[in-house]
Amino acid sequence: MKGIFTLFVFIVYIHHACGQANTCPANIDFESGSFTNWQCYTGFTSVSNNKNTITVSPSPPVTGRHTLYAKGAATTVDPYGLFPINPPDGSGYAVRLGNNINGSEAERITYQFTVPTNSKDASLTYRYAVVFQDPGHDQIEQPRFIARMLDVQTNSYLTCASSEYIATASLPGFQVSSVDASVKFKTWSSVFLNLDAYAGKTLQLEFTTADCTRGAHWGYAYIDVGECNVTASAHYDCKVNIASFKGPGGFQEYKWYDDNFKTYLGTGENLVLDPAPEIHTINVVVIPYNGFGCSDTLQASINPILPLANAGNDTLVCPGKQITIGTPGDNRFTYAWSPASFLSDTTVAQPVGTMPGPATYIVTVTSIESGCVDKDTMNITVFQPIDVTVSPDQTICEGQTVNLQAQGSAVQYSWSPGYGLSRSNIANPVAAPTTTTTYRVVGFDGHQCFTDTGFVKVNVNPKPRVDVGPDVVQATGTTYTLAPKTQNGPIVSWKWTPANDLSCDTCSAPVASVKKSITYRATVTNQNGCVGTDSMSIKTFCLNTQVFIPNAFTPDGDGLNDVLMVRGKGIALVRSFRIFSRWGELVFEKTNFPPNDPAFGWDGKVRGVTGPAEVYVYMADVVCENDLINTYKGNVTLLK
Structure with a gap:
C-alpha cells in the first residue's frame, strides 16, 4: 500500500453555556481541563466477516490519542483544514481524538449521565469538524467517525443521535485541503439533540x-461539548411591538411557522417580527447538518414575557373575614393594587384584606423586562344573613308521600331526621314517614357565614284495614253474602269492583249472585280520607244435580206435564236438546235456548202427531253460568 496516504480527521465540539439555569453534567464540556467523568478507550480497527469492526478497551488518557487543547494554545489551527482547533464560541478546551500515526488505530471517549426526571427542554449540543483523505478502499476498510448516544438501560443506540461518517470519494459539506489535495475537511458544525423523551x-x-483497516491511513478528531437544556426562545418589546425569536444553535436550516403551522414566517436562526403577531406561540422546525442529529420541532412563546394580570375570580366573603385576593406572583413583574383601602400590601401579587362591605379592586401588572402593562379587576361581595322558609305542616295517610319545600337565599340544605326522606341534602325532598314526624331543615350560605332553620310537621293518619274474607268455591246459580271486617274506622264509604252480579256496590255487605269465577275488591275510606283495600275470589263449579229432565210426561193437553223440557239453575244456555225413538230415529231437536222455558220443550209429537206411548231417549248439552259444558242422557216415557 505504499504511496497511498489517507488522512482522516474529525473535530467534535460540545459546549456548555455558562450562566444557564439548567447546567450541563459535570465536566461534560472538558472545562476542568481534564478527562474527569469521561472514559477513554484505545484499540484497533479491522475487517471481520466482511464487516468493519472496531475493538477498543478502557484505558487512561493516552497523550497523542486523547489530547486536550486549551484555547490560545501554541497550535491554534488544524494543519490540514487550517481552521481553529478550538470552536469559535469561547470554549476553553477541546479534545483531539486520535493522531496521524499509521497502524489501524481506533480511539473512543464516552460520558454517561442521567436526564433529570422532571427536566424541561432537556437537550444537548455538540460541534464537530472533520478531516480525512479518501484512500479509495472498499467501504468496510475506509476510515470513519462515529457519534452515538446509548440508552444504557436497553443497551440500544438512539436512532437520531447516532451518526457515522465513512470516507468516500464525495462527501457533502466537505472542502479539499489547500495543504494536501488528497485531504478533505469539514470545519466546525453543530448537532442539537432533544432529550425530552428520555427523562429519567x-x-x-x-x-x-x-x-483504515489496512494500517496505512489514519485519522483523528477534535471534541468539545456544548449547550445543555436550551430551546427556542422569544423576546417581546411592547413599547415598539416587536417580537424576536431565537432558535438553538447547531442546525443547517430553520423554518418558522405560526402556532398551527398555517403561515410560514421565515427562516434563519433568528426571526424578528415587526409588528409582533397576535399569536403568542411560534414553531420552528430545525434541520441538522448532513444527517447529524434529528429534525425537530420546537416552540417559542412570548407569554412569559407579557404580563397577564389576574386579580382572581369575583368572590363572596363573610363580614369581617380575611381574604387573599390575586393569584401567585412572578418575580419578572411588579404589582400595584388600587384602591389601597383594607389591603395589607398594595405591591404584592396576593395581598390580604378584611372588607366591611362590597369592594372592587384593580391590579396593575408591569413587566420588569419589557415595561408591558396589564390590568384586571375583581369584585368582592360581603355576604349577608340568609333566610329559610318551609312549606306548611302536611297531613298524609299511612303509605303516602309528600314533597317538602325549603326556600330562601341558602345554597345548601340539610334535613333531619333523615328517616323517611328521599334525600336529606336538597331543598325539596320527598317524605314518606310511617308515623307523625317533625322535620328540621338548616340552610347554609355556602361560605360558612350564616345559617337559618325551619321546621315542618308531617302528620300521618292510619289507613283503614279491610278483610273481605278468604277465597270461596260456590256452585253456579247460588248466592254468596260478602261480610268484610274493618279496622281504623269509622268507614265512611265503600266501593266494590267489579259491580257484576252484586246486589249493590257501595254497601258494606253486598250479596253476589254466583255465575262465573270472579274476584271482588273492596275499597274503603275512613273519616280521614285514607283508603284501604282487600280482595277475595269466588271460584265456581257446576253439578249434575243442577239440571232436571223428567222421566215421563203426558202430552194430553190437560195443561199438566204436557211438555218435556230442560229445567235447572245456574244454567246459562242449552246448546242442544234431542229426542230419539227406540229405533234411533231423531224425533225432536232444539239448539241454543234458555232453560226452564216450555217454548223450547217437546210436546210429544212425531211428524206432526202425538207419538206412540213408549220409551224415548233424550240427550242434552248444557252450558253452566261458569262456561262449563255438561252432557245429560236418559230415558223418558210418553204416557197417554
Missing part, C-alpha cells in the same frame, strides 16, 4: 475515530 433515563455519549 441514563444515556451515554460516545465518540469514536478509526483509521
